[in-house]
C-alpha cells in the first residue's frame with residue numbers, strides 16, 4: 388500500500404490545552420514506538436506515556452527476524468503473522484532510516500540452523516519436510532557446507548538448514564531511531580507511568596498518570612526517567628517497568644529532545660517541555676495499550692477486559708570482537724535447549740536466550756549465563772575468547788496461545804498492541820500496519836491477533 392510519508396502538517400506547535408490526542412500509546416518499547424511513528428507519519432497527533440522508553444524487553448532482544456527458522460509444528464498462525472511482518476521489514480527499515488538518519492544494522496543473509504548428533508539430524512530432516520510442505524524457502528546443507536558458509540563453526544556440526552529469507556536487525560538501534568523519528572515528527576513523550584485508564588461511560592477517554600513521579604527541572608525539554616522501587620539493575624520480583632536489568636553498562640537509548648513532558652505537578656495536557664504531567668489525566672480519542680509484559684496490570688479495566696499477558700524471562704549476553712566472526716545468524720539445539728548467535732556489523736555477537744517462567748524476576752544469574760556460554764561454545768568454540776560487553780534479562784510479554792493481541796478491544800476507545808512474546812521485533816511493522824496504516828485484512832491476519840478472542844471467551 389502507498390505510504391503517505393511524514394505529514395508536513397504533523398504535530399507542529401502545541402495542541403490546545405486539554406485537547407485530546409488522536410492516539411496515546413501506553414508503553415514506549417519497540418511496539419509502542421513503532422505504532423506511534425506510523426501514526427505520526429499519517430499526520431495524527433500522538434503521545435507516548437512511558438517512564439523509561441526503550442528499556443523493556445526491546446532493550447534485551449536479539450533482533451532476529453526469523454519466522455522460517457523459528458517455525459514450530461504447532462504454530463502455523465504465528466508463522467503467517469511472522470512472514471507477513473518480515474515482508475514489511477525492508478520498507479519499514481528504509482523509511483525509518485530515512486526519517487531518523489540512523490543506521491539500523493538491518494541484515495538479510497538468513498539463518499543457519501545446525502545439528503550435531505544423529506537425533507538432531509533426524510529432527511532437522513523432519514523440520515525440512517514440514518517446511519517443504521508449507522512452501523517455505525530453505526536449503527539442507529551437509530556439515531562441510533555449513534562450515535564453508537561459517538568457518539568458525541565447530542567441527543562436530545554434521546548438517547544444517549539454511550533459511551535464506553530470514554533477516555535480523557539491532558533492536559537498540561531501532562528504538563533509538565524510532566525516538567529520533569518521533570522527535571522530528573513532534574510526538575509528545577510523557578515520562579511517567581500510566582496508573583490507569585479514564586472512562587466516560589463505557590468509553591476509554593484517556594490515561595491517568597501515576598502521581599509518584601518526582602518533579603524535574605522545569606523547561607529542560609528532556610524527559611526524566613522516573614525511578615520505581617525495584618527497577619534498578621539487578622532487581623528482582625517487581626511488576627514495575629522497565630523490565631530490563633543489566634549486569635554491565637548498557638547503551639542508553641539517549642535523551643529525547645522533542646516534544647517532551649516531564650514529571651511535575653498536575654496540570655492540563657500540554658506538549659510544552661517541562662509541563663508537569665504527574666497525577667493528571669491525559670485525554671485521547673484512542674488509547675493503545677503497549678506496555679509489554681506489564682500490560683495485564685492496567686487499572687481501570689474490568690478483569691475480563693485485561694489482556695492475559697504474562698512475563699517470560701529471557702537472559703541474553705553481548706560479546707565483543709574486533710570484527711564479526713559470523714556472517715549470519717546461527718542456531719542450534721544443545722543439551723536439549725535452543726541457543727542462537729546473532730552477529731552485528733560492528734563485531735558484537737549476541738548470545739541468547741534463556742526462557743524462564745519466574746514472574747517479574749529480572750535478575751541476571753550465573754547459571755543462566757553459564758548455560759548460554761556452554762551451549763554457544765558447542766556451536767562456535769571461539770566465543771569464549773571474546774570480551775563480555777553486556778548481560779541483560781528482559782521480560783517477554785507471553786500470551787496463552789503465543790499470538791499477540793493487536794487491534795480494537797472492549798471497551799470502546801481502547802486498542803491493544805501487546806503480547807508479542809518471542810517475536811516483538813519481527814512483528815513490529817505488521818502490528819503498526821494493522822493498527823494505523825489501514826492495510827485491510829485480506830489475509831485474515833487481524834482476526835488471528837484480535838484481543839477480542841480472549842475477551843469473548845470470558
Ligand code: FAD
Pocket residue numbers: 413414415416417418419436437438439440441442443444445446447448449450451452579580581582628629630677678679680681682700701702703739740741780781782783784804805806807808809810811812813814
Ligand atoms: P517492551 O519492550 O517490554 O516495552 C514495554 C514498555 O512499556 C516499557 O518501556 C515499559 O517501561 C513500558 N510500561 C510498562 N508499564 C507501563 C505503564 N504502566 N505506563 C507506561 N509505560 C509502561 N523478538 C524478536 O522478534 N526477535 C528476537 O530475536 C527476540 N529476542 C529476544 C530476546 C530476549 C532475551 C527477550 C527478553 C525478548 C526477545 N524478543 C525477540 C521479544 C521482544 O523483545 C518482545 O516481543 C518485544 O520487545 C516486546 O515489545 P514491547 O514494546 O511490547 O514491550
